Amino acid sequence: MTEQDVLAVSKLLGESWRNTYGPIVGLAETAKISDVHHAPPRLVEELADTNKTAVVAERPDGSLAGYAMTKTDALGDVMLDRLHIEKSEFGTGLAADLLDAVLSIHAGLPSIALEVLEGNDRALAFYRKHGFEVVDRKPSSYGSEGRMSLIMRKLLAR
Template identity: 30%
Template sequence: MPWTIAPITLDDADEVGRVHVEVWRQAYAGLMPADHLAGLDPAAFASHWRDRLLAPVPGVEHWLARDETGIVGIATSGPGRDEDRPTPLELYAINVLARGHGTGVSDALLARAVGDRAAYLWVLEGNDRALAFYRRHGFADEGGRKPEPDTGTLEIRMARSDRTP
């Protein structure tokens, strides 16, 4: 395995902010407005990460994957945030740089963030790579739809039941 998984710490905030923006620009090109993606600020993202880490929410977990050149991906999960949540656990995000695609790092982040538990998530409509990944892990479109808050881009809710034997 060319990477390690660990909890995100305050010392990681600047790099996590930079990686978070870079992943969005890579993954959402053509799905979100180009001017929105170009205007994302790594320093602002880092500040948000510091805020999250300094004021942790019970049950919320933040993970990173680090390879030989730095952070390659991040994942966050916690209590479902939707009034009509289909399961108690929500996968808030998995964000992996293109250099990590096909390496298994996304699988490892998902395993750490939710394991085999029942969970749900939101994914941008048209993000075919992510949709295929989540389907491969037992998630299915359960009908929920909402606009992404900053751009209005449609998000699809996917869920799966408990997969523990």
């Protein structure tokens, strides 16, 4: 990902969040969270953070089709923080390709984790299909008051 991608990524994240989480937590709360976390200045800051790795998937015409971002904590544990694709790309295999790219970047690590808001059944099914298992349940870190998330982890081949 480059700074040239920031506006397209911001738009993709905003639309994806509203479509995915609006029915779960309500459109107003979803928009409020997304407007803070997916604003272009925030994405530019994240791009400069050496503990975060962001990748984009582009169509042949150069338009953005998907985005993923991981973050690494002080102990070296990697968390898949975002994986979003354009709704028109659902069912094409793009999400799996983007996940494979993320896993390749982090090859050699023992595992990778992620957090899924309860009620996001599409994501839960996707990650289970790709070898992630639920390892914990905790209050959501996405700013959704009173909501719970599932922590999933995938062991990576060494």
